[in-house]
Amino acid sequence: MGKIERRKELMRAAREVFSTKGYHDAKVDDIVALAKVAKGTFYLYFADKRSIFVELVGTLFQRIGAAVLKVDPRSDVEEQVKHNIRAIVAALLDDPALTKILFSYAAGLDPAFVTAIRSFYDGSRAMLEASLIEGQTLGIVAPGDARLFATFTLGALKELVFENVTAEKAMPREEIVNELFAFLQGGYLRIGPPLRESGPPPAPPPPTTKAKKKAPPAAKKKTTPGR
Amino acid sequence: MGKIERRKELMRAAREVFSTKGYHDAKVDDIVALAKVAKGTFYLYFADKRSIFVELVGTLFQRIGAAVLKVDPRSDVEEQVKHNIRAIVAALLDDPALTKILFSYAAGLDPAFVTAIRSFYDGSRAMLEASLIEGQTLGIVAPGDARLFATFTLGALKELVFENVTAEKAMPREEIVNELFAFLQGGYLRIGPPLRESGPPPAPPPPTTKAKKKAPPAAKKKTTPGR
DNA sequence: TCGGCGACTGACTGGCCAGTCAGTCGTCCA
DNA sequence: TGGACGACTGACTGGCCAGTCAGTCGCCGA
DSSP: OOOOHHHHHHHHHHHHHHHHHHHOOHHHHHHHHHHSSSSHHHHHHOSSSHHHHHHHHHHHHHHHHOOOOOOOOOOOOHHHHHHHHHHHHHHTSSSHHHHHHHBBBBBTTTHHHHHHHHHHHHHHHHHHHHHHHHHHHTTTTTTSOHHHHHHHHHHHHHHHHHHHHHHOOOOOHHHHHHHHHHHHHHHBBOOOOOOOSSOOOOOOOOOSSOOOOOOOOOOOOOOOSSS | OOOOHHHHHHHHHHHHHHHHHHHHHOOOHHHHHHHHOOOHHHHHSSHHHHHHHHHHHHHHHHHOOOOOOOOOOOOOOOHHHHHHHHHHHHHTSHHHHHHHHHBBBBBTTOOOHHHHHHHHHHHHHHHHHHHHHHHHHSSBBBOOOHHHHHHHHHHHHHHHHHHOOOOSSSOOOOHHHHHHHHHHOOSOOSSSSSSSSEEEEEEOOSOOOOOOOOOSSSSOOOOOOOO
């Protein structure tokens, strides 16, 4: 087997082991066993356990960065925004193993914990979902997949809280509350067809649709819009 | 020092150490050093390292569960929903140390990694934020804190992807894309005042405002609404 | 045919740390 | 006064595992 293939094989094995056991519980012995080589061989290809992980993660990030495009406001914005969402989702879902480690809250904790924590989240989500379904029958929640609504809500909430807990200076709590509420109420994009169930929209100011969208580290140029 | 205080002191120290170093890198020796007791003492109060962590997390979850109320659709729904958001946010922000571990992606990884991963997220968020600001000048993004919009978006995206990567059977990707887009576009709550900048809303079906909202594990009764 | 080389091997070591336990110390009855 | 008891101590051990390195193996060119 050539050096290139052996290296790839090791990365493949590592990806699988990391995703199953998490970074800490993944032993180099597990990786080499899966790749069917001796432990020493691993160290011929990677300096240490950390560096193979770094390489794995770096590759994923690069794929995401490369897939996202700066939106050109002069053409179909909705399609472009969707393209970017699609690209990110694809990059991530195509590497479920790594995604799992990266996004898994509390990765590296004992499996028993991860289970406990996840079941709390799942319980919360189920509860919220039930409420949303009830809300839909009452007409105060838009029609659509309530489970997804619940997922979005929890995701936005977690991220918001995490950011505030990590940042040096947190925002005023009431502002946090109001902003999240407003977001759940009306999103923020003001393009495309009217809201899920509403009638005709009030149409925003300029008819000139312009755009935006994420573009990780590897950014593209293009900033033509006359701000 | 009484047994109760000693125990509390150990938990206080553990919370701090865990939040600083993450679960794996937190050594029992660190905890006892901070609590100024000998290692043996730790084991007089807790069976092992895991159990003190479980206790810490359990307490937090309980506080959250207790703070959230089932929304009564007969009175001010907006205020009740906000109350719940507020309660959750408060419970979490009041224990930043634990929240950090729980929500920290990749908790337990080497600090160097955590840094790398976070900087990728931060870069992504900044990029998205810039795009959103541009979108605001063009009128296709609602006025408001662009940074928050970016945070919400990333949070919802992460959660969605994580769920799909974890679940046995994932949703069709195009559905994922469309749902997330729709969410960013219009949120889902259909109560309260009109959207941030829009004119008069089309007013949903029943005028009887009814509600919903999460209520973790410890749920409250009350399901009066005639579905 | 030999020796040089690159790929690979796996037993071994060194460090780390969770958890143990024999022993100290002060206090409070009897 | 002594001895029983509960709280606490910290040196020590046992297991685990990342990383090492002396050595094997097969191939190729001289």
